[in-house]
Amino acid sequence: MARMxxxxxxxxxxxxxxxxxRIFTLADAFVEALxxxxxxxxxxxxxxxxxxxxxSTRTRLSFESAMHxxxxxxxxSADMQAxxxxxxxxxADTARVVAAYADLIVVRHPYDGAARVAAEYxxxxxxxxxxxxxxHPTQTLCDLYILRRKKxxxxxxxxxxxxxxxxxxxxxSLIYALxxxxxxxxxxxxxxxxxxxxxxxxxxAERNYRISTVxxxxxxxxxxxxxxxxxxxxxxxxxxxxxxxxxxxKAPSARPPTALDAFYVTRLQRExxxxxxxxxxxxxxxFDARALRTSRAQQAxxxxxxxxxxxxxxxxxxxxxxxxxxxxxAGVPVRMALLAWMLERAGTAAxxxxxxxxxxxxxxxxxxxxxxxxxxxxxxxxxxxPRFRLARSANRSLxxxxxxxxxxxxxxxxxxxxxxxxxxxxxxxxxxxxRQWIDEGSLAVFETVKQAEESGYEPYRRGxxxxxxxxxxxxxxxxxxxxxxxxDAENPAAxxxxxxxxxxxxxxxxxxxxxEERAGVRPPTAALDVYGGDAxxxxxxxxxxxxxxxxxxxxxxxxxxxxxxVQRAMTTLWRNGRPAAVKLAVLIxxxxxxxxxxxxxxxxxxxxxxxxxxxxRLNVPAAEGEARRPVDRVVVYxxxxxxxxxxxxx
Ligand code: NCD
Numbered sequence: 001m002a003r004m005x006x007x008x009x010x011x012x013x014x015x016x017x018x019x020x021x022r023i024f025t026l027a028d029a030f031v032e033a034l035x036x037x038x039x040x041x042x043x044x045x046x047x048x049x050x051x052x053x054x055x056s057t058r059t060r061l062s063f064e065s066a067m068h069x070x071x072x073x074x075x076x077s078a079d080m081q082a083x084x085x086x087x088x089x090x091x092a093d094t095a096r097v098v099a100a101y102a103d104l105i106v107v108r109h110p111y112d113g114a115a116r117v118a119a120e121y122x123x124x125x126x127x128x129x130x131x132x133x134x135x136h137p138t139q140t141l142c143d144l145y146i147l148r149r150k151k152x153x154x155x156x157x158x159x160x161x162x163x164x165x166x167x168x169x170x171x172x173s174l175i176y177a178l179x180x181x182x183x184x185x186x187x188x189x190x191x192x193x194x195x196x197x198x199x200x201x202x203x204x205a206e207r208n209y210r211i212s213t214v215x216x217x218x219x220x221x222x223x224x225x226x227x228x229x230x231x232x233x234x235x236x237x238x239x240x241x242x243x244x245x246x247x248x249x250k251a252p253s254a255r256p257p258t259a260l261d262a263f264y265v266t267r268l269q270r271e272x273x274x275x276x277x278x279x280x281x282x283x284x285x286x287f288d289a290r291a292l293r294t295s296r297a298q299q300a301x302x303x304x305x306x307x308x309x310x311x312x313x314x315x316x317x318x319x320x321x322x323x324x325x326x327x328x329x330a331g332v333p334v335r336m337a338l339l340a341w342m343l344e345r346a347g348t349a350a351x352x353x354x355x356x357x358x359x360x361x362x363x364x365x366x367x368x369x370x371x372x373x374x375x376x377x378x379x380x381x382x383x384x385x386p387r388f389r390l391a392r393s394a395n396r397s398l399x400x401x402x403x404x405x406x407x408x409x410x411x412x413x414x415x416x417x418x419x420x421x422x423x424x425x426x427x428x429x430x431x432x433x434x435r436q437w438i439d440e441g442s443l444a445v446f447e448t449v450k451q452a453e454e455s456g457y458e459p460y461r462r463g464x465x466x467x468x469x470x471x472x473x474x475x476x477x478x479x480x481x482x483x484x485x486x487x488d489a490e491n492p493a494a495x496x497x498x499x500x501x502x503x504x505x506x507x508x509x510x511x512x513x514x515x516e517e518r519a520g521v522r523p524p525t526a527a528l529d530v531y532g533g534d535a536x537x538x539x540x541x542x543x544x545x546x547x548x549x550x551x552x553x554x555x556x557x558x559x560x561x562x563x564x565x566v567q568r569a570m571t572t573l574w575r576n577g578r579p580a581a582v583k584l585a586v587l588i589x590x591x592x593x594x595x596x597x598x599x600x601x602x603x604x605x606x607x608x609x610x611x612x613x614x615x616x617r618l619n620v621p622a623a624e625g626e627a628r629r630p631v632d633r634v635v636v637y638x639x640x641x642x643x644x645x646x647x648x649x650x
Contacts, residue, residue: 001044001045001046002042002043002044002045002046002343002346003103003343003346004046004103004104004124004125004342004343004346005125005342005345005346006123006124006125007125007342007345008115008119008125008126008127008128009125009126009127009128009137009138009338010115010116010119010126010128010131010135010137011128011135011137011173011176012135012137012140012141012173012174012176012177013176014137015137017180017181019341020141020144020177022341022344023141023334023337023338023341024144024145024148024334024337025337026336026337026340026341027145027330027333027334027336027337029337030069030332030333030336030337030340031333034069034332034333039071040069040070040071040336041070041071042070042071042339042340042343043067043070043071043072043339043340043343044070044071044072045072046067046072046073046103046104047072047073047074047075047101047102047103047104048063048064048067048072048073048074048075048102048103048104048105048106048339049074049075049076049077049098049101049102049104049105049106049124050063050064050074050075050076050077050078050105050106050129051077051080051083051094051095051098051105051106051107051108051118052076052077052078052079052080052107052108052129053080053085053107053108053109053110053114054108054109054110054130054271056078056108056129056130057307058306058328058331059106059108059129059130059136059138059139059331060076060078060106060108060129061331062328062331062332062335063106063127063129063138063331063335064076065331065332066331066332066333066335066336066338066339067339069332069336070336070339070340072339075101075102090380090382090383091109091114091117091118091121091376091380092117092118092120092121092380092383092384093121095107095117095118095121095122095126096121096122096123098122098124099122099123099124100123102124103124103125104124104125104127104339104342105118105122105124105125105126105127106126106127106129107126107127107128107129107131108128108129108130108131109130109131109132109376110132110271110374111131111132111374111375111376111378111379111380111406112131112132112133112134112372112374112375112376112405112406112407112408113131113132113134113375113376113377113403113404113405113406113407114131114132114376115128115131115134115135116131116376116404116405117376117380117384117405125342127338130169130170131169131376132169132272132374132376132406133166133167133168133169133172133196133269133272133374134169134172134406134407135169135172135173136169136170136172136173136305137173138334138335138338139170139173139174139305140170140173140174140176140177141334141335141337141338142327142328142330142331142334142335143170143174143264143303143305143327144174144177144178144181145330145334146303146323146326146327146330147159147261147262147301147303150262150301150323151261151262151301154178154181154182154183155181155182155183156182156183156184157178157183157184157261157262158183158184158185158186158259158260158261158262159178159183159184159185159186159260159261159262159263159264160186160187160188160219160260160262160263160264160300161174161175161185161186161187161188161189161195161264161266162188162189162190162216162219162263162264162265162266162285162287162311163188163189163190163193163265163266163267163268163284163285163311164189164190164193164266164267164268164269165187165189165190165193165194165195165266166189166192166193166194166195166196166269167193167269167272167273168266168267168269168305170266170305171195171264171266172195172196172199174264175195175199175203175211176199176202176203179203179207179209180207184212185211185212186211186212186213186214186219186260187211187212187213187214188213188214188215188216188218188219189213189216190216190268190284190285193268194213195211195213196408197409198402198407198408198409201391201392201409202392202407204392205392206392216285220291259295259296259297259298259299259300260296260297260299260300261299261300261301262300262301262302262303263287263291263297263300263301263302263303264303264304265285265287265302265303265304265308265311265312266304266305266311267304267307267308267309267311268284268309268311272374284309284310284311285311286310286311286313287302287311287312287313287316288312288313288315288316289313289315289316289319292319292321300321301321301322301323302316302319302321302322302323302324303323303324303327304324304327305324305327306324306325306327306328308324312324357389359387359388359389359404360388360389360390360401360438360443361441362443362444362445363416363418363441363442363443363444367385367386368386368388368401368410368412368445368447369386370386370388370403370405370406370408370410371408371409371410372403372406372408374406375403375405375406375408376405376406377403377405377406384405386403386404386405387403387404387405388401388402388403388404388410389401389402389404390402390438391409391410396428396431397427397428398411398426399411399412399415399426399431399434399445400412401445412426412445412446413425413426413446413447413448414426414445414446414447414448414449414451414452415430415434415437415443415444415445415446416443416444416445416446416452416455416457417433417437417442417443417444418437418441418442418443418444419442421456421457421458422457422458422459422460423444423446423449423452423453423457423458423459423460424459424460425639444457447564448562448564448565449613449639450559450565451531453615454501454502454531459613459639460639461639462613462637462638462639463637463638463639464637465615465635465636465637466635466636466637467633467634467635468604468606468614468634468635468636469587469588469603469604469633469634470632470633471619471631471632471633473604474587474603474618474632474633474634475632477587477603477604478507478510478511478514478587478603479514480603481511481585481601481602481603482511482514482515482518483518484600484601485511485515485554485583485585485601486515486518486519488583488600489519489552491552492515492519492521492523493521494550494551494552494580495515495521495523495551495552495554496523496524496525496526496546496547496548496551496552496553496554496579497509497511497512497515497523497524497525497526497553497554497556498525498526498527498528498537498553498554498555498556498569498573499525499526499527499528499540499555499556499557500527500528500529500530500555500556500557500558500565500566500569501527501528501529501530502527503557503558503616503618504527504528504555504556504557504558505527505528505540505556506618506620507556507557507558507585507587507618508525508526508527508540508554508556509525509540511554511556511585512525522541523554524539524541524543524545524546524547524551525539525540525541525546526538526539526540526546527540528555528569528572528573530565530568530569530572536572536575536576537572537573537576547577548573548576548577548578548579549577549578549579550578550579550580551579551580552579552580552581552582552583553573553579553581553582553583554582554583554584554585554600554601555569555570555573555582555583555584555585556584556585556586557569557584557585557586557587558586558587558588558616558618559586559587559588559589559590559614559616560584560586560588560589560590560593560597560599561590561591561592561593561614562592562593562594562595563593563594563595563596563597564594564595566584566595566597567595567597570582583600583601584597584598584599584600584601585599585600585601585602586599586601586602586603587603587604587616587634588602588603588604588605588606588614588616588634589602589604589605589606590606590607590608590612590614591605591606591607591608592608592610604634606636608636609638611638611639612636612637612638612639613636613637613638613639614634614635614636615634615635615636615637616634617631617632617633617634617635618632619631619632
């Protein structure tokens with residue numbers, strides 16, 4: 001019996017041009033075989049599993065059909081809601097288990113980077129049938145196959161991509177492939193749905209390739225027959241595209257602009273939009289026969305990965321240039337070819353793996369977390385540690401990391417040196433040091449100053465400090481807030497306090513005691529750790545339990561500045577239940593808000609400069625054996641950035 005090698009197709013970039021050419025040759029043969037009704041038993045005895053966590057018609061059925069046509073067998077979990085996923089099983093566990101039942105697993109999943117995770121945990125090869133908004137490599141094989149059949153080549157073609165280029169995963173895989181095959185790409189995104197930066201950066205870094213971007217109207221007017229029109233270049237490469245010349249080497253030539261060879265239209269990926277964006281929005285792209293009337297577009301084929309919604313007029317279906325049903329039909333021979341190619345590979349020695357730099361390792365917890373809410377690491381946090389490399393766009397003035405799973409960038413503002421336990425606001429002068437810390441494994445990164453300090457790091461250097469509140473003032477401020485909280489509460493018994501770790505939690509217990517003294521009710525109180533993952537909320541009362549549901553929660557923190565910490569705390573709260581209301585109490589409002597958040601109770605309003613650090617010290621009842629008991633006070637000092645004293649960095 002043939003064996004499937006452990007070769008994963010997570011990205012279209014996992015296949016070389018030669019691999020793709022070979023797959024197309026095999027696909028040609030399968031097209032013939034299917035036409036002639038010839039039987040094939042290449043995959044006899046093999047089992048393919050399809051694990052679909054998202055709806056699918058074409059991809060799953062054509063994969064299954066392909067495997068049957070190759071004489072193999074299929075087991076399928078088409079609706080993962082009917083599987084143990086609905087009981088909370090992780091993707092890693094499912095992938096590992098299913099690998100024991102099948103020789104090959106085809107996975108579709110709503111989260112970015114999910115196929116990579118499955119590939120790492122399953123001993124059987126994984127084929128990505130769409131992971132969130134990231135990639136859909138086998139759709140690209142179908143797209144390229146049909147495009148080449150129609151146009152006779154791929155090199156030098158000009159393909160216009162229209163619609164949702166942000167979340168459309170088929171588009172991303174297609175872009176990588178077209179770039180490699182030497183086609184020109186014109187992106188005409190629907191308002192705001194541009195090709196994501198991480199895709200553009202990968203193209204620029206690995207292929208020195210740039211996409212032209214035009215508005216849909218510009219594309220329409222170009223396709224609209226203005227043959228002499230040159231697109232006003234907003235970047236030099238656009239000129240290159242429409243003239244076939246590199247403007248940096250030569251002035252634009254007088255040659256007419258390149259004809260368009262294909263329109264690739266996509267559906268608005270509604271399921272990936274935030275709730276609020278789903279309903280409204282302007283009219284989406286609507287593509288009809290008019291777009292093909294002009295000389296520039298006359299030879300263009302119209303492609304779509306399907307399903308369509310309203311973006312393609314039905315009148316186009318009878319036009320021979322509409323090839324979307326052919327793309328869908330190619331699903332079977334092309335996927336047969338991919339499976340056959342994988343079997344072919346089993347017989348050949350594996351190519352030596354390219355040497356890749358290992359991911360960065362960070363000192364201390366918490367490690368940075370991917371900023372993309374749809375990243376698989378944000379949803380499978382129980383076992384999956386975020387993993388980063390330096391971003392492609394990383395330069396000296398900006399420290400950016402790239403998530404290994406979803407490829408999104410994370411901009412780092414604060415870095416720490418684990419040996420000296422100092423933290424710094426990142427700037428150019430630190431770049432060399434940071435590289436060194438990466439090499440020695442002593443780099444720590446922080447989203448906020450608070451996080452750095454909670455992790456035991458001290459600012460690199462501080463200017464002279466001045467006291468802005470003493471113990472008596474802090475006590476008076478707390479008493480004032482407690483009185484206001486009671487005054488506002490319709491039912492003090494419904495109150496609950498949640499303090500952000502660590503000083504917010506100390507303040508919360510103080511407010512609790514004050515409320516108890518004055519109102520005779522003792523609101524349940526908990527600490528919330530914004531970096532605490534699943535166990536983020538823990539009760540501070542000896543009595544145990546803490547319930548968020550139906551309560552009027554007063555969220556308590558020592559200082560509010562940008563508002564990011566509060567926003568994260570709110571997200572955590574909501575993950576733990578449905579409060580009736582959430583109010584915010586802070587000892588100090590610095591007022592540099594990046595988010596529209598206004599505290600309800602404020603001890604002291606104190607505008608400060610951005611580089612200032614406000615530090616609240618609170619007298620915590622000493623644990624046994626603890627010697628120092630700091631006195632309550634609030635001090636302000638300026639943080640001296642390394643940039644001001646470059647020679648003085650560590
Ligand atoms: C696409 C997908 O699922 O990404 N469908 C497909 O596989 N042909 C495109 C889409 O859903 O819009």
